[in-house]
Amino acid sequence: MAKLLIRGGHLIDPANGRDGRFDLLLERGKIADVQPAIPANGARVLDAANQLVVPGFVDLHTHLRQPGREDKETIESGCLAALRGGFTAVCAMPNTTPPTDHRGAVDFIHREAQRLGLAAVHPIGAITKDRQGKELTDFGELFGAGCIALSDDGHPVADAWLMRRALEYAKVFGRPLIQHAEEPRLAAGGVVHEGLVSTTLGLRGIPSEAESVLVSRDIALAELTGGWIHFAHLSCAQSVELIRQAKRRGARVTCEVTPHHLALTHEAVEAFNADAKVNPPLRTEPDRQALLEGLQDGTIDCIATDHAPHTEWEKAADFDSAPFGTSGLETALAVCVETLVAPGRLSWSRLIEKLSAAPAKLAGLAAGTLSVGAEANVTFIDPSARWTVDPQRFASKGKHSPFAGCTLTGAVVRTLYRGVG
Amino acid sequence: MGATLTTSRAAQTARWTRKDLLDLRTLSAGEIRLILQTAESFREVSLRPIKKVPALRGRTVVNLFFEPSTRTRTSFELAAKRLSADIVNITTQQSSLSKGETVLDTVRNLEALKVDILVIRHAAAGVPHLVAKHAAASVINAGDGAHEHPTQALLDLFTIQEKKGRIEGLRVSIIGDIAHSRVARSNIWGLTKLGAQVTVCGPPTLLPPQIEQLGVRVTHQLDEAIRGSDVLMLLRIQHERQEAMLIPSLREYRLTYGLDQDRMSRAKPDVLIMHPGPVNRGVELDSSVADGPFSVILDQVTNGLAVRMAALYLVAGAQGKPEDAGMFPADA
Numbered sequence: 001m002a003k004l005l006i007r008g009g010h011l012i013d014p015a016n017g018r019d020g021r022f023d024l025l026l027e028r029g030k031i032a033d034v035q036p037a038i039p040a041n042g043a044r045v046l047d048a049a050n051q052l053v054v055p056g057f058v059d060l061h062t063h064l065r066q067p068g069r070e071d072k073e074t075i076e077s078g079c080l081a082a083l084r085g086g087f088t089a090v091c092a093m094p095n096t097t098p099p100t101d102h103r104g105a106v107d108f109i110h111r112e113a114q115r116l117g118l119a120a121v122h123p124i125g126a127i128t129k130d131r132q133g134k135e136l137t138d139f140g141e142l143f144g145a146g147c148i149a150l151s152d153d154g155h156p157v158a159d160a161w162l163m164r165r166a167l168e169y170a171k172v173f174g175r176p177l178i179q180h181a182e183e184p185r186l187a188a189g190g191v192v193h194e195g196l197v198s199t200t201l202g203l204r205g206i207p208s209e210a211e212s213v214l215v216s217r218d219i220a221l222a223e224l225t226g227g228w229i230h231f232a233h234l235s236c237a238q239s240v241e242l243i244r245q246a247k248r249r250g251a252r253v254t255c256e257v258t259p260h261h262l263a264l265t266h267e268a269v270e271a272f273n274a275d276a277k278v279n280p281p282l283r284t285e286p287d288r289q290a291l292l293e294g295l296q297d298g299t300i301d302c303i304a305t306d307h308a309p310h311t312e313w314e315k316a317a318d319f320d321s322a323p324f325g326t327s328g329l330e331t332a333l334a335v336c337v338e339t340l341v342a343p344g345r346l347s348w349s350r351l352i353e354k355l356s357a358a359p360a361k362l363a364g365l366a367a368g369t370l371s372v373g374a375e376a377n378v379t380f381i382d383p384s385a386r387w388t389v390d391p392q393r394f395a396s397k398g399k400h401s402p403f404a405g406c407t408l409t410g411a412v413v414r415t416l417y418r419g420v421g
Numbered sequence: 422m423g424a425t426l427t428t429s430r431a432a433q434t435a436r437w438t439r440k441d442l443l444d445l446r447t448l449s450a451g452e453i454r455l456i457l458q459t460a461e462s463f464r465e466v467s468l469r470p471i472k473k474v475p476a477l478r479g480r481t482v483v484n485l486f487f488e489p490s491t492r493t494r495t496s497f498e499l500a501a502k503r504l505s506a507d508i509v510n511i512t513t514q515q516s517s518l519s520k521g522e523t524v525l526d527t528v529r530n531l532e533a534l535k536v537d538i539l540v541i542r543h544a545a546a547g548v549p550h551l552v553a554k555h556a557a558a559s560v561i562n563a564g565d566g567a568h569e570h571p572t573q574a575l576l577d578l579f580t581i582q583e584k585k586g587r588i589e590g591l592r593v594s595i596i597g598d599i600a601h602s603r604v605a606r607s608n609i610w611g612l613t614k615l616g617a618q619v620t621v622c623g624p625p626t627l628l629p630p631q632i633e634q635l636g637v638r639v640t641h642q643l644d645e646a647i648r649g650s651d652v653l654m655l656l657r658i659q660h661e662r663q664e665a666m667l668i669p670s671l672r673e674y675r676l677t678y679g680l681d682q683d684r685m686s687r688a689k690p691d692v693l694i695m696h697p698g699p700v701n702r703g704v705e706l707d708s709s710v711a712d713g714p715f716s717v718i719l720d721q722v723t724n725g726l727a728v729r730m731a732a733l734y735l736v737a738g739a740q741g742k743p744e745d746a747g748m749f750p751a752d753a
Contacts, residue, residue: 199629200446202546202567202606272547317523320545320566 003027004419005040006378009048013055014353015369024053026376029418034372048380052348055356055368056088056377056415059329060256061153061178061232061304064090064121067108068097073309073397075109078329079118081307081396083421085329086412088377089120089360089367090307094131095154101126101137106145119417120377122148122363127157127166127177134159136166143173148363151178153232156214158184163218167227175364176230176254179218181239182280186210191320193266193281201272203319206281212238219246222253230362231255233306235280237290244299254362256304257291259335260326260402264288268402274315274322276402278306292345295354302358303351305332309398327398331389333381335403337410348383376419385411437735441553441560444569445610453611457579459731460724466503467726476734477506481536484510485527486563487543492698492722493563493573497540500729506538528552537740538733541565546603559736567601572732573697574607576725578615580717581652583724584693589616594646595637596622596678597656597705598667600629604697605656609635622646623678626667643678647688654695655680655705671704681707685715693717 004026011022011034018034025033025043059082065073073081075092082090092109094100100109106123113121125142127150129135142150150170156179157163163179170177187210192198194205215231219242222229234240234257246253260278265285268276276282294300308325315322336355340346346354360368367377388407391399415421435451445453466474482501484494494510501508511531524543531539538559541549546566553560564570581588593612599605599621612619619637621628622645633639640646647653658674668674680694694706694716702708711718 194630196631196634199631200606200635202565202569202603205630272550313523316525316551318543318545318551319547 003032003043005038005043005045006048006053007038007045009051009053009380011053011370012349012352013370014349015055015357016371018370019349022053024370024378026378026416026419029376029420031370031372031374031376034370050382051413052381052383054352054379054381055370056379056417057086057333057355058089058091058359058363058365058368059087059305059307060091060302060359060363061306062090062092062329063095063306063308063325064092065096065309066112071311071397075112075121076116076118077395077397078307078309079113079116079121081327081329081394082119083415083417084395084412085332086379086381086415087119087329088379088415088417089122089365091122091124091148091363093151093153094124094126099126099131100124100147101129101131103141103145106142106147110146120367122146122365124148124153124178125150127152128162131155133157133162136162136169139169139173143175147175148365149176149178149230151180151232153178153180156180156182156184160217160221164221164225167221167225167229171225171227176228176362178230178232179214180232181211181214181218183210183213186213190281191277192269193283195266195284197266197269201269208236208238208283208287211236211280212242215239215242219243219251219253222246223249223251226252228252228254233258233261233280233304234291234294234300235261236283236287240290240294240299244294244297247299254301255299256302256359257295257300258304258306259328259332259339262288262291262295262303263335263339264402269319272319273402274317274319275326275400275404277319277322277324278308278326279324292340295340296345301362303332303336303354304359305329307396307398309396310400311397312399315400327391327394327396327401329396330394331401331403331408333412334387334408334410337383338408342409376416378416379412380414382411382413384409385413387411437739440736440739441549442571442732442736443549443553443560443562445571445574445607445614446569448614450614453575453578453614456575456728456731456735457582459735460575460579460727463730463734464724464727466730467723472503473505474503475505477501477504477737480506480538480737482506482508482538482540482733483531483536484508484540484563485531485542486510486512487514487541487548488564489514490542490563493542496722496725497563497729500726500733503726504730504733506733524548524552525555528556532556532558538736559740561732561736564603566603567606568603569607570603571607572725572729573604574611575732576721576728577608577654577695577697578611579724579728580695580721581693583720584717585651588612591617591651592620592649593617593652593654594620594622594650595654595656596643596646596680598627598658598662599623599632599656600627601659601662602656608654609637613637620646620650624668627662643680643684644687647684649689650692651689652693652695653680653688657697657699657701658705675704679703679705679707680710682709685710685713688715695721698722
């Protein structure tokens with residue numbers, strides 16, 4: 001493959017401490033050189049003036065729906081959505097049909113992703129067989145096949161005894177268990193945050209404690225066992241504080257937050273807007289502020305989209321019947337720019353870290369950097385571009401978003417995966 | 422009849438411009454008064470030997486009930502018939518999604534049949550709003566989940582106004598399962614907008630969080646809710662609440678929250694006892710109280726007809742079709 005010189009851009013590479021004017025030379029799908037100025041020497045030149053040149057993002061929490069619900073998303077459409085959003089790697093949650101709870105399912109995802117060659121897809125295996133919360137999967141087989149973590153996401157591992165055993169056994173492999181922290185009895189039947197909005201609309205609420213009770217329990221189990229617990233999609237202030245304290249004590253606890261929980265509150269479901277129906281539910285303004293603070297002070301390790309696409313007809317049902325989840329890959333960056341960078345909560349450099357180097361580290365991937373020798377996964381951002389979210393134009397099959405109609409700042413203008421794009 | 426209507430129309434403080442009647446929360450006090458005044462004009466129709474006016478002649482109303490109902494459906498059906506509308510009843514207990522058909526599919530099919538007004542009841546909150554957003558026809562909410570039941574609250578307001586001569590300044594206690602009650606929510610909005618002081622009373626398990634932020638007082642003591650109240654509005658307690666551990670038993674509920682003769686002795690001498698029906702005799706309301714001199718439960722049913730005629734009439738008028746001119750009821 002010919003050489004490609006990316007010239008004149010503002011390069012942000014938090015893993016290498018770079019944040020300034022750098023040229024980037026790509027060769028054979030790898031990063032060949034990074035210098036303040038690189039002569040073309042016959043390389044094709046890509047002008048990146050007025051753009052940010054950053055590592056391809058890594059999404060730790062993506063629902064690709066294939067196999068089983070190819071009408072909602074496929075590995076192909078999900079990868080295309082990822083690229084649109086600046087992501088060159090996605091970690092695929094195992095709640096497919098059949099679930100990713102055995103080697104054949106992991107191999108299928110790898111084969112399909114390699115055949116497509118659009119973006120890196122890293123499977124996450126299930127913690128329990130058929131995600132039933134009863135029997136552990138064969139962890140060694142799943143990690144051996146290439147799973148980067150295990151999770152029953154969509155469901156919690158509710159049984160404390162089983163979770164203890166899972167955390168202990170996973171220590172053999174040095175990889176985290178990702179917990180969807182939701183105490184099932186406290187959350188049962190709920191569709192929105194339990195508070196003034198649920199009261200006004202007459203909808204069944206899910207209290208914040210449904211999450212924090214399980215966060216608290218699993219921190220205790222992580223401390224008991226020395227196992228590594230990672231909490232998916234934090235939503236409330238109590239969880240942030242519990243994790244902050246646990247980290248101070250040295251517990252092996254990490255966590256993520258979604259762009260929509262950083263940007264929105266339960267008031268987004270006003271007028272029964274099912275596009276804002278997500279699990280965990282959008283919570284209150286004090287919760288949102290706590291999430292922002294947690295991200296700023298490092299309590300929250302990274303941003304993950306929880307991209308959860310559904311068909312339009314499913315999301316167009318009444319609020320109770322509509323499925324939880326939002327299409328998140330293609331709006332993630334702009335929502336984060338509006339919510340974090342524009343108000344001065346995070347610098348550009350720290351935002352990029354939370355979207356690339358930080359999740360890559362959690363996933364154990366040599367990704368999320370622009371180091372010489374690394375894969376040429378590069379995202380180009382126009383930081384001042386203003387655009388209006390139109391879900392009909394998403395590459396994802398999940399053509400729904402709580403941000404539909406919002407005008408946001410910051411656009412991904414190009415994404416290179418292994419030097420191509 | 423014509424003269425009365427002209428007078429009441431002149432006194433109207435608001436104009437009705439809404440295609441739909443979905444909730445009381447988003448209505449102004451003026452719009453609520455307008456419905457009550459319009460209902461006042463229609464009440465007389467049901468007292469005639471020939472109980473019919475031509476106001477909605479040629480219009481089609483569909484009662485689309487996804488949840489069983491006898492009273493509300495019958496009330497809407499008679500209201501439509503007394504306005505000379507054509508009415509079709511569709512009752513389905515089957516969740517449409519279980520048939521692979523969405524609520525919107527059902528509605529689009531009805532719209533293809535050119536109906537004018539959809540009266541919708543559904544076990545899920547927000548269904549009438551969803552339909553209203555997508556349908557050209559007018560939508561009247563006949564009860565959606567635990568959200569709102571606007572015509573029930575309107576008939577309650579109408580009954581209070583009729584018996585007490587006013588609503589402003591009255592003390593009204595709503596007693597029972599507030600958390601799961603669409604009647605309670607609509608009444609809270611309607612009563613507070615018209616200036617009543619509202620207290621809600623029930624065990625904490627049956628009160629939704631932050632209900633006080635809707636402008637009501639909260640008590641868990643029945644006697645406190647009774648004392649000094651001009652109106653006691655009892656809600657039906659559902660057997661399912663016991664299974665969900667929200668109350669230990671119906672017997673326990675009766676002992677702690679049931680309104681009987683003994684507790685009635687602490688009420689104001691001119692108190693009104695109201696209930697949206699059907700009454701669980703011997704649970705939330707003792708038979709002697711339900712059938713006693715303070716009960717206006719059957720007046721509520723009668724007034725429901727006039728209020729629903731008003732609701733149908735007003736939303737039809739807001740559809741803005743040219744033939745609307747001069748469609749106000751004249752003597753038949």
